[in-house]
Amino acid sequence: MTRQERAARTRCELVRAAAAQFERQGYVSTTLNGICRQVGVSSGALHFHFASKAALADVIEQVTSSTLQRLISTSRPRRAGALQELVDISQLLVARMSDDQIIRSGVRLSQDTSRQGRLPFRQEWRAHVLALLEEARADGSLAPTVKVADAASAITLATEGAMNFGREDRQWPAVSSMAGFWRLMLPQLAGADYAERMDPTGTVL
């Protein structure tokens, strides 16, 4: 392993350790010493990579934001209209939150009122839900009788709830609970030509 490879690996381990400690004990109670101890490096080695605890938190929040943005903006084949795309993305989001400690920690940091510089991930998600519902109205996968505002409320509430539960209790069945929500919601939301084809568990997991 070259010197650069070792440095990259240490940097990565520092971010993971910080994410674990921020998640477990919150931003304020986490110390740089505790992170060094977990990784097994000196305080000098940490400072070679990160100037401060705030710098570590910023990296975690940025990784989270770009990961979630990529997940939202990746274009996938629209086999069953924009409404199915919304089901699929919601399940990806919720699964990612359950599986990935850096993402969980980043979302928690973005809600931590004791820090500055929070990224507006949730506003972006709400805007994306609205945009996909407008697309679904246009392609016919959203039934013409449904009010977009009601559908947006219901979907944003459920994903917020699932991301919150998935963050706090890793044993909680986030993906199957979201599927329960979609199983009840889709017959109400889906346009006539799409109703039979919709998959409430998502088509991408």
Added chain:
Amino acid sequence: MTRQERAARTRCELVRAAAAQFERQGYVSTTLNGICRQVGVSSGALHFHFASKAALADVIEQVTSSTLQRLISTSRPRRAGALQELVDISQLLVARMSDDQIIRSGVRLSQDTSRQGRLPFRQEWRAHVLALLEEARADGSLAPTVKVADAASAITLATEGAMNFGREDRQWPAVSSMAGFWRLMLPQLAGADYAERMDPTGTVL
């Protein structure tokens, strides 16, 4: 005002100031000095009422838990079956979270991993949702085709989301968003004899 009345008022102001500061800056960053400054009392006066910051947090969490438990367990006339009762209680919960800083602070404290002794309010709420859905199945307000587990998932996700949004953004229209959720969900959930009578905005606000 008697001496006892003054003491009761100071105690109340200390709890309200602590709730405000816990909510704004989190448990760890809040100091007893900051709470004294906000109320305009000496550190001795605070210690006459509360031994520590943890004691203040415990009081807030207990007030929250007993308020929410009372809200859940108060028996109301069942004009439109147990399903309407579930709509009503969810709206009361969400409204309370938006209006009452002590409740918001208590729910936040109950999720704060940096503290010990968290009250299991959310588990109680999930159990109550399940119990009301079973009642709704028995009284016919829940349609026989709906799986109780799916309905419980959808309702718990939405209320969790609404309580979370309502806590973080006081401008966010929590009650009308829950109404949007219920407007879409009720035609799917309600039994034939009840469908016409259901009110998605709740009958108690």
